[in-house]
Amino acid sequence: MTDHTLTRNLASIPHSIWPADDLRRAEKEAADSLGLTLHELMLRAGEAAFTLARNTYPDAQHWLVLCGHGNNGGDGYVVARLAAAQGIRVTLLALESDKPLPEEAYEARDAWLNAGGVIHAPDILWSEDIDLIIDGLLGTGLRNAPRDDVADLIERANKSPAPVVALDIPSGLIAQTGATPGAVIHAAHTLTFIALKPGLLTGKARDVVGKLHHHSLGLDSWLAGQPTTISRFDASQLADWLPPRRPTSHKGDHGRLVVIGGDHGTAGAIRMTGEAALRTGAGLVRVLTRVENIAPVITARPELMVHELTPQSLDDSLEWADVVVIGPGLGQQSWGQQALRKVENIRKPMLWDADALNLLAINPDKRHNRLLTPHPGEAARLLGCRVADIESDRLSAAQRLVQRYGGVVVLKGAGTVVADDAGHLGIIDAGNAGMASGGMGDVLSGIIGALLGQSLTLYDAACAGCVAHGAAADMLAERSGTRGMLATDLFSTLKRVVNPDVIDVNHD
Template sequence: MRTAEKQAADELGLTLYELMQRAGAAAFNLARELYPQSQHWLVACGHGNNGGDGYVLARLAQAAGVRVTLLALESDKPLPQEAAYARDAWLDAAGLIHAPEHPWPDDIDLVVDGILGTGLAHAPRDNAAQLIEKCNHHSAPVIALDIPSGLLAETGAIPGAVINASHTITFIALKPGLLTGKARDVVGELHFDALGLETWLKGQTAPITRVDSTQLAGWLTPRKPTSHKGDNGRLVIIGGDHGTAGAIRMTGEAALRAGAGLVRVLTRSENIAPLLTARPELMVQELTSQTLDESLEWADVIVIGPGLGQQEWGKKALQKVENSRKPMLWDADALNLLAINPDKRQNRVITPHPGEAARLLNCAVSQIESDRLLAADRLVKRYGGIVVLKGAGTVVASQHGECAIVDVGNAGMGSGGMGDVLSGIIGALLAQKITPYDAACAGCVAHGAAADVLAYRFGTRGMLATDLLSTLYPFVNPDLNSQKND
């Protein structure tokens, strides 16, 4: 971002101070739009360019008749040139600069956070941390400039004190730390302003892509009127050891709901009747050496892991599956077994949650969560294929260097079976001949977007994995939405 910002300014004949003025103006306009009745703003400025944005906003607010109290951190180092210009302009406009210890007036009704920016790589120092905590303990809403102070822009980690923002406005391009890690706990509603660089940005290639439901139509094109079940893919799903029939049932039904033409389930014999009773469209057989060989030959795509267990029954099945060159997805206990006997292959999608990822990389869960993008990259390098690192801000990474952050989903998805449903959706999209990376992205988006509909209607508590099957339709049929709009 630092490089891109300077490059854009140079190519467009702008100064970095002009970009700072645009950022301050964008934030001021947003604050006025969101809180038109607010009369007294407290603007907290750090000793960097993030603080410079705050000085610009404060000057514009004061000129518009808003009462402004500005607090600024002190430092032995000089301000960056652009921020110094902004501070001087604020002083020239008869603005006052108070120390962080200055008493807050009783009528503050909006706080603007310009304390720390995207360059932070460690916990905030004591003076900044104290100001952050004071902002958080005040009852007024907080608008963060570019990123909530204390949130790491590259990773989404929170190593110390952090602003709990009601709204965040970020500039020029999104930062990964706003979309993954702990971001959702503190960012509030995220707003974006390109600062007039839209045309220039279209010519750039971002190393990371944000994906959401607006992109589904590009992955899931309408079917031909003459297509039949064979065209829509044959999928075999392997798992469901003793006591885990529910996992394999959810994966199988999700695959059908996501459009797989034929879905065969190989499981324990006692699971056959319950699965067929619950979902007769599934083809269910006992997992034996013979049925596995036949199914691996029959299938276009293989999903293994939901309810598989780590006993000899599951191990033997995985040993046969790993010799196949067909597209496959490994989840749940298949990943736990993979951690014991790691291998690298290019025809596989793996879908670990942070605990499974930690086992696959032989590290602590905290290390995974402290830098989810790095963890996904390490998983790809060690295991090949496509990695879906699940969680708030799921990361999808490929062996070819592609990387996406999935910006859908909600806290209601923290319940059993959600991963089983996701495996079925991605497996179905693979069976419909969508490339593995696109199938992973589209599957995660459809999965999270379906959950978001439920959260909007009913809230996040009590959401069940199978509830997603009722709201999945429009997301695996995005052409239906365009027809309705037409």
């Protein structure tokens, strides 16, 4: 069983991501450098989309093609013409506009008409025998909610039983952010052209993209020579971060981690963080928590060293540890506040999560040796804004958090974003809806903390940790689905994921 919210052949999807605005400017430059016209690129895009649609839905005999008044619509005209040439019945609807079509889209429109095609008004009745819809309404230039006439077509397409293949991006999805400010196509398949756009991987993308495909339109050589500032990270890269261990290595080589938290009633949070660190390969893990939590945590996981959190034990542990994780179950009372005040000034790598973030929002400071792991609600508190503001532009939100607090930020969610103060941005392409349950963030903190102790940088530990976290959950989803997945269930697959030299995590 697989998670159908977003699937793809990872090997066919690039790891570089282009900001949407940069890509629109670069398209002509790339074509010129290779002696191509924009019309030739459009023909390539249309042919690639037709081939995907035909191969995916070979029995579909009546295609409805929805064309907007831009180059996305131009791609639709090419698809329609190729489909009709193969004997497929095609109904094409086109939006009207006072503005002229772009030159290359105009050529594609003329070719459709010259081949005997008909352009119907957008308000015609749809035939009941339509069995495939091609979405060429809106492209990557969209910045606001679709206007009413476009929204009407989008809603009609979504209500149709016919599957939708989206050209470049589902209409209504913002290419840079993944936001959906209004109506949006729910595609079964999306074929994106030239390069990946951030909005296909974060925000609301997983709800609407369907299966993601990519076609470079023959611009691979040009794209390879261009630097990009955003990266896509997935399970295929775990071996780059996690090489095999030396046969003579010992526990002291793999990091001493202290985990601080677990106020009254939250022993489970700190226990999950501690065990996650062990499952990810930390050499030694010490837990500082409330005295009443010691026996339950040791009983559940005897490999953890568990002590009462006192001023003396905290001083000793901060001296002993290579890495500090604080926040899971910490609470916001004086007990947690006092611990955080002592931790905040250490110079060792440290990760702050949960209530440590809520306390930071009250007394903000900037640290370059610190990794923050907020969910959108915590991020909103840290930035003094609404959750909706965070979700409307997750990449920008992560960058703003780094500017204000320093270090590295992991903005959790579907399409987790990782940002650092050197300008790197990553989107994590792993994980599924089963992770929307309590304790998952506690497990992630332990995973990343363990990787920090194994000599990964803050940024690499964040990216590798998020991928391992998501890949472990994906293994579970393939095995038994997403509903009912528990945070501790990840322990059964996590230790396999973090040993990529032993197992291919994409083909378990």
